[in-house]
Amino acid sequence: MKATVHVFLKPGVLDVQGKAVESALHGLGWPKVAHVRVGRVIELDAPGDDAAAVESQVKAMCERLLANTVIEGYRVEVG
Amino acid sequence: MKAAVIVFPGSNCDRDCKTAIERSTGANVEMVWHGETELPGGLDLIVLPGGFSYGDYLRCGAMASLSPVMAEVCAAAERGVAVAGICNGFQILCEARLLPGALLRNASLQYVCKPVDLEIANGQTRFTAGFRGRREARMTVGHGEGNYFADEATLDRLEGEGQVVFRYRSNPNGSARSIAGIVNERGNVLGMMPHPDRAFEPELGSEDGALFFQSVLASA
Numbered sequence: 001m002k003a004t005v006h007v008f009l010k011p012g013v014l015d016v017q018g019k020a021v022e023s024a025l026h027g028l029g030w031p032k033v034a035h036v037r038v039g040r041v042i043e044l045d046a047p048g049d050d051a052a053a054v055e056s057q058v059k060a061m062c063e064r065l066l067a068n069t070v071i072e073g074y075r076v077e078v079g
Numbered sequence: 080m081k082a083a084v085i086v087f088p089g090s091n092c093d094r095d096c097k098t099a100i101e102r103s104t105g106a107n108v109e110m111v112w113h114g115e116t117e118l119p120g121g122l123d124l125i126v127l128p129g130g131f132s133y134g135d136y137l138r139c140g141a142m143a144s145l146s147p148v149m150a151e152v153c154a155a156a157e158r159g160v161a162v163a164g165i166c167n168g169f170q171i172l173c174e175a176r177l178l179p180g181a182l183l184r185n186a187s188l189q190y191v192c193k194p195v196d197l198e199i200a201n202g203q204t205r206f207t208a209g210f211r212g213r214r215e216a217r218m219t220v221g222h223g224e225g226n227y228f229a230d231e232a233t234l235d236r237l238e239g240e241g242q243v244v245f246r247y248r249s250n251p252n253g254s255a256r257s258i259a260g261i262v263n264e265r266g267n268v269l270g271m272m273p274h275p276d277r278a279f280e281p282e283l284g285s286e287d288g289a290l291f292f293q294s295v296l297a298s299a
Binding site for chain 1: 138174180228
C-alpha cells in the first residue's frame with residue numbers, strides 16, 4: 001500500500017529555509033506571501049492492505065527514522 | 080591511553096582526529112570502520128569525527144546513527160567510556176539520542192568556517208579539566224548545521240546540571256543560549272561543533288584542542 005509522509009519542523013522551531021524562500025518570493029513580486037515552510041515528502045510502499053495497520057507501521061518508521069521528533073512533526077497519508 | 084576514531088562513509092576529519100590525538104597525547108589510535116560490530120578492547124576514548132556521513136542524507140547524522148558500530152558505541156558509553164562527537168559527530172550523537180536536542184540549519188543559512196572564541200562553561204568535566212581553570216579557548220568551526228536546539232526545559236536542565244561545556248563568545252549559527260558543546264548527565268559523552276582536531280599545534284593558530292584531548296587522557 002502506498003504511503004506518503006510529510007515532515008516539517010515543529011511550530012516554534014525556526015524554519016530558516018522557509019524564511020529565505022518567503023523573502024525570495026517577496027522579492028519576485030509576491031509581497032504578501034506569508035508563513036512559507038519548507039519540509040520533506042517521503043513516499044513508500046508498505047506491505048499490507050489494511051490502511052490502519054499500514055498507517056501505524058509508517059508512524060513507527062517516522063518515530064524511528066523518517067522524522068527527528070525533537071525538532072520535526074510528521075503527517076502520514078495512506079492509499 | 081587507547082582511542083578509536085569511527086570512520087563513516089563521508090567522514091572527512093577522521094585522519095585529523097587521529098593525528099590530533101596522537102600528537103597531543105601519544106595515545107594509540109585505531110581507525111574503526113562504521114560497519115564493524117566490535118570495538119577494540121580497552122578503549123579510553125571513542126571519537127565520532129566531523130564530515131558529511133552518508134552525504135547528510137535525510138538529516139545530518141541520521142543514517143550514521145544507525146550504523147552497525149553505533150550499537151557498540153552506545154554500549155561503550157553505557158559502560159562509562161568517554162565518547163566525543165565533533166561537528167558531524169555531535170549531530171550523530173544527537174540522532175542516536177546519546178545527547179539531548181538536535182542541530183538545525185545555521186540561522187544565517189550560511190556555512191560558517193572560521194576560528195571562534197569559546198567560553199569554557201564547565202571546566203570540571205573529563206574533557207575540560209586539563210584547561211586548569213582557564214575560562215576561554217579558541218578553536219575552529221566549519222559547519223552549515225550547528226544551530227543547537229532543545230526545548231526550554233531541556234536547556235534549563237543542561238544549564239542547571241553543568242552540562243553546557245562550551246559556549247560561543249559570539250554566536251556564529253543561532254545556537255540556543257550560544258551553546259557550542261554539551262555533555263550527557265553522566266559526563267562521559269560530549270558533543271561539540273568546534274574542532275579541537277583543528278587546533279592542536281601553534282601552526283593551526285591554537286593549541287587548545289591538545290588540552291581537550293589531554294584532559295581525556297588524564298582522566299583515563
